[in-house]
Amino acid sequence: MSDRILLIAVDWGTSRLRAMAVAANGAVIEERDSEDGIAKVAAGGHEAAFEALAAGWPREAPAIMAGMVGSRQGWREAAYAPCPAKVDDLASQMLRFSGAGGRRLAIVPGVMLRDPGRDGDVIRGEETQIVGLLAQEPGFAGVVILPGTHSKWASVTGGAIADFQTYLTGELFELLSKHSFLRHSVAEGEGDLAAAPGFRLGVERTAKAGLPFLAAIFSVRVRQLLDNVDRADNLAYLSGLVIGGEIAAAAAAGRLTRSQPIRIIGTRSLARAYRAALTIAGYEAEALDGGPLVAAGLVHLASKTGMLEGNAA
Amino acid sequence: MSDRILLIAVDWGTSRLRAMAVAANGAVIEERDSEDGIAKVAAGGHEAAFEALAAGWPREAPAIMAGMVGSRQGWREAAYAPCPAKVDDLASQMLRFSGAGGRRLAIVPGVMLRDPGRDGDVIRGEETQIVGLLAQEPGFAGVVILPGTHSKWASVTGGAIADFQTYLTGELFELLSKHSFLRHSVAEGEGDLAAAPGFRLGVERTAKAGLPFLAAIFSVRVRQLLDNVDRADNLAYLSGLVIGGEIAAAAAAGRLTRSQPIRIIGTRSLARAYRAALTIAGYEAEALDGGPLVAAGLVHLASKTGMLEGNAA
Numbered sequence: 001m002s003d004r005i006l007l008i009a010v011d012w013g014t015s016r017l018r019a020m021a022v023a024a025n026g027a028v029i030e031e032r033d034s035e036d037g038i039a040k041v042a043a044g045g046h047e048a049a050f051e052a053l054a055a056g057w058p059r060e061a062p063a064i065m066a067g068m069v070g071s072r073q074g075w076r077e078a079a080y081a082p083c084p085a086k087v088d089d090l091a092s093q094m095l096r097f098s099g100a101g102g103r104r105l106a107i108v109p110g111v112m113l114r115d116p117g118r119d120g121d122v123i124r125g126e127e128t129q130i131v132g133l134l135a136q137e138p139g140f141a142g143v144v145i146l147p148g149t150h151s152k153w154a155s156v157t158g159g160a161i162a163d164f165q166t167y168l169t170g171e172l173f174e175l176l177s178k179h180s181f182l183r184h185s186v187a188e189g190e191g192d193l194a195a196a197p198g199f200r201l202g203v204e205r206t207a208k209a210g211l212p213f214l215a216a217i218f219s220v221r222v223r224q225l226l227d228n229v230d231r232a233d234n235l236a237y238l239s240g241l242v243i244g245g246e247i248a249a250a251a252a253a254g255r256l257t258r259s260q261p262i263r264i265i266g267t268r269s270l271a272r273a274y275r276a277a278l279t280i281a282g283y284e285a286e287a288l289d290g291g292p293l294v295a296a297g298l299v300h301l302a303s304k305t306g307m308l309e310g311n312a313a
Numbered sequence: 314m315s316d317r318i319l320l321i322a323v324d325w326g327t328s329r330l331r332a333m334a335v336a337a338n339g340a341v342i343e344e345r346d347s348e349d350g351i352a353k354v355a356a357g358g359h360e361a362a363f364e365a366l367a368a369g370w371p372r373e374a375p376a377i378m379a380g381m382v383g384s385r386q387g388w389r390e391a392a393y394a395p396c397p398a399k400v401d402d403l404a405s406q407m408l409r410f411s412g413a414g415g416r417r418l419a420i421v422p423g424v425m426l427r428d429p430g431r432d433g434d435v436i437r438g439e440e441t442q443i444v445g446l447l448a449q450e451p452g453f454a455g456v457v458i459l460p461g462t463h464s465k466w467a468s469v470t471g472g473a474i475a476d477f478q479t480y481l482t483g484e485l486f487e488l489l490s491k492h493s494f495l496r497h498s499v500a501e502g503e504g505d506l507a508a509a510p511g512f513r514l515g516v517e518r519t520a521k522a523g524l525p526f527l528a529a530i531f532s533v534r535v536r537q538l539l540d541n542v543d544r545a546d547n548l549a550y551l552s553g554l555v556i557g558g559e560i561a562a563a564a565a566a567g568r569l570t571r572s573q574p575i576r577i578i579g580t581r582s583l584a585r586a587y588r589a590a591l592t593i594a595g596y597e598a599e600a601l602d603g604g605p606l607v608a609a610g611l612v613h614l615a616s617k618t619g620m621l622e623g624n625a626a
Contacts, residue, residue, distance in 0.1 A: 118532040215562040
């Protein structure tokens, strides 16, 4: 099988390392992953961690990598491309170098935005999922939401990331549900939060009724204290408040209009929750699975720079 | 000295127990405190913890207590008085009982609000500071802000707590500055945050420019990553964003108008920070020290119920 591997596409984030062996036609032949996220690998240990995962794959196949691997804490720091960033800009601004073992390597740059109203913003990793979306829908223009620990909302037009904003939604949900005094008022574990009635109520309050997020969160405690609301439903309510708050903040910044198509890129459960929240708030969105889009984005960027041509043994 | 002690006024919160020996004229003769907060004292241990602190004070002096001592986790649960709550309502709805040692005891009720837009709200402890303010300024009508882990904004009119709202500001600041990924972008320790330029910028963004809190907080990371902002100034910036966000949320709920007097009741540094933030946002506020107001409130409630008459040995 290894004679058909022309490229290794790598999604290397904070907590996971994922590598895909890619054939000449761009198809993923084999996929492997490990716990060797950037947070775990010490300085100087990146090549060994990567080659351990890629063992047996051809050493002459170049590797293209995206994610925190290009951060200051990563293998090599890949400078941010300025916004608006076209796919071609990302391809031409990749950091190219060779490993000690001779493998040709490339790291996709993150994207940086300057905005005097909030200093600016940065993306690292999500840009490659957006490239994957553009590889599949070259003419896409609209809003791309990438929910997660740090949710990103990107405005995509003319084949470029025109603008974007980061919300700490996932991290705030984690802090509030597990580390604030509200933890006594909500259940542990998550499940399908978006299906609970509390989720809808939470989204309605912050995204429809306009209750500011900071004015809304104490109600999680009140519901449990005065009304003895079921803790599982209360966790869903908190999730609804936080995601609804994100939607309200994005709408206030003009990031959401009913005329623009909206794509959500994420894991299945998270994408479903965001889609449900957007529906409650009156917006239609289409949810896409993030994993295949990273692969598509990496292959697209590799093909733009000749990395996918004729490296087979 | 003990022959002059007619009343023991007790401020018993989550983390501290504070007892004041009060003379017939309402003056505090002696003050003691301990670490026996409600979070630390086990069920059944409250009387012993209190009597240990009150050792040597006359056993016939009644004790009036406010704070978490009246919560479900406290000595006895004192039901919430409904809003609007007049000072007389709080006095008449105190929970009166006797200790095993025969001491007459009273716990001030908290205050409960019902609001269909956010279920409701609860106060426990801060109502007594507001009573203290009303004891000093009986005709006060305006906004009372009690900043802290859980900031309370009360609307006071006609000698009553007419309405109030809780914001998790202090807890959020703690979580974000010490437990979120933003901790890498801010200094430890606090100092006089309100004096740093970052504080003003933070308040301006959330309280003046209208940047939603959820849309603003990632900029803490961006300032450090792209502009290498000093971490101490960045901590002040985060503080400004959070307090400014609270002010913006309160203003959006109609809790702030330029025609109403505003009092801030709190510790000196916190009250100063809120006053500075309100000034930046265009509001004038007067800061009051919370400690003496608790004593004044407890004495006022005791005097309304005959607890301050003729109990001396």
